[in-house]
Amino acid sequence: xxxxxxxxVFAALAVLSALGVxxxxxxxxxxxxLLMTFVSFAALYILIxxxxxxxxxxTIYAGAILVLVLFVIxxxxxxxxxxxxxxxxxxTRQGVAALVFVGLFIIELVTLLFLRYFQPANTSGPYSTxxxxxxxxxxxxxxxxxxxxxxxxxxxxxxxxxxxxxxxxLTRRDSKVASDTEEGGQS
Amino acid sequence: xxxxxxxxxxxLLTLSAIIFIIGxxxxxxxxxxxxxxxSLELMFNAVNLTFVTFSRYFQxxxxxxxxxxxxxxxxxxxxxxxxxxxxxxxxxxTVKVDDxxxxxx
Numbered sequence: 001x002x003x004x005x006x007x008x009v010f011a012a013l014a015v016l017s018a019l020g021v022x023x024x025x026x027x028x029x030x031x032x033x034l035l036m037t038f039v040s041f042a043a044l045y046i047l048i049x050x051x052x053x054x055x056x057x058x059t060i061y062a063g064a065i066l067v068l069v070l071f072v073i074x075x076x077x078x079x080x081x082x083x084x085x086x087x088x089x090x091x092t093r094q095g096v097a098a099l100v101f102v103g104l105f106i107i108e109l110v111t112l113l114f115l116r117y118f119q120p121a122n123t124s125g126p127y128s129t130x131x132x133x134x135x136x137x138x139x140x141x142x143x144x145x146x147x148x149x150x151x152x153x154x155x156x157x158x159x160x161x162x163x164x165x166x167x168x169x170l171t172r173r174d175s176k177v178a179s180d181t182e183e184g185g186q187s
Numbered sequence: 188x189x190x191x192x193x194x195x196x197x198x199l200l201t202l203s204a205i206i207f208i209i210g211x212x213x214x215x216x217x218x219x220x221x222x223x224x225x226s227l228e229l230m231f232n233a234v235n236l237t238f239v240t241f242s243r244y245f246q247x248x249x250x251x252x253x254x255x256x257x258x259x260x261x262x263x264x265x266x267x268x269x270x271x272x273x274x275x276x277x278x279x280x281t282v283k284v285d286d287x288x289x290x291x292x
Contacts, residue, residue: 003193011202018206018229022213027221034225037206041232048199049191050239053254057235060258065228065265072269073221076276088216098215105208113201125246129191144248145255156259163263170270 006047014040023088025081027073031066038062049129052137192243199240207233220272220282224265231261 013036020033038061045054088095132140145153192199210229217223235254242250276282 007194007198011198014202015205015209018209021222021225021229022209022217027219027225030222030225034228037229037232041236044199044202044236045239047193048239048243049193050243050251053235053239053251056255056258057232060262061228061232065262068265068269069221069224072273075273076282078282086217094216094218098212101215102208102212105204105211109201109204109208112204113197120245123245127248128246132191140248141251141255145252148249149252149256152256156256160259160263163266167266167270170267170274 003047007044010040010043010047014044023085025084025086027078028070029083031070031073034069035062035066038066049132050137052141192240196240196244200237203233203236203240206230206236218283218285220275220284223284224268224272228261228265231257 017033017036017040021030021037024030024033038057042054042057042062045051045057127140135143207230210226210233213226213229214223217226235257238250238254238257240250242248242254272282275287279287281287
């Protein structure tokens with residue numbers, strides 16, 4: 001019972017802050033709203049007994065990605081758009097596309113909710129709650145990650161290296177580019 | 188409840204779908220590149236929640252391993268995507284994607 005209450009509290013927080021991300025004018029406010037979304041998701045992960053995922057959600061999403069996004073927003077030094085929410089304009093091309101997609105998704109969601117396809121015969125597997133509590137959340141994940149998914153794990157590490165190199169190369173100012181931007185206009 | 192899911196899995200899947208819908212609508216409606224990027228992160232999070240829910244429901248760990256990969260890829264994509272936005276801003280002085288139309292005929 002308490003779990004249902006907790007779920008609805010954190011789900012409502014997640015939905016409200018997700019709407020805040022999408023509808024706030026100022027990108028910094030949207031970033032803070034996104035932080036609220038990440039934190040409520042982490043709370044939901046703890047609720048379903050995935051504690052390690054909750055911790056790395058905070059560490060990676062809230063602690064690395066969001067910080068990077070906020071730094072970039074402040075680095076770009078944009079004109080202040082003010083406070084408050086955007087005005088929704090549904091007669092533009094983007095508004096119509098958004099309405100069509102959202103309508104399709106809502107139809108799909110309602111279909112899923114009311115048609116009840118989801119009746120699997122066997123839902124037991126090797127990692128029940130008892131085994132996870134006995135072995136530990138991280139150890140259970142490591143048992144799968146370093147045996148069955150070892151190759152994707154190594155590939156992901158190479159991917160991160162490539163991303164680092166790409167980010168450094170993209171944002172490096174060559175001396176020629178720097179002199180062009182300094183002469184051509186204010187930067 | 189199976190696998191430690193304290194609520195029925197449909198609740199979590201519905202929430203995930205709602206967050207994904209909000210993220211998609213934000214990605215399509217907003218024209219500021221940084222807000223579009225944040226909507227992408229919302230979509231990633233919704234998918235992560237779906238993966239973890241199913242992982243717990245079927246009492247496997249494969250879903251959580253995949254969530255780890257998704258988070259790593261999201262971090263890598265954040266780094267490179269924001270580098271692209273910075274470079275774009277250096278050259279065109281705007282973050283509105285509608286103003287980047289040099290290839291338009």
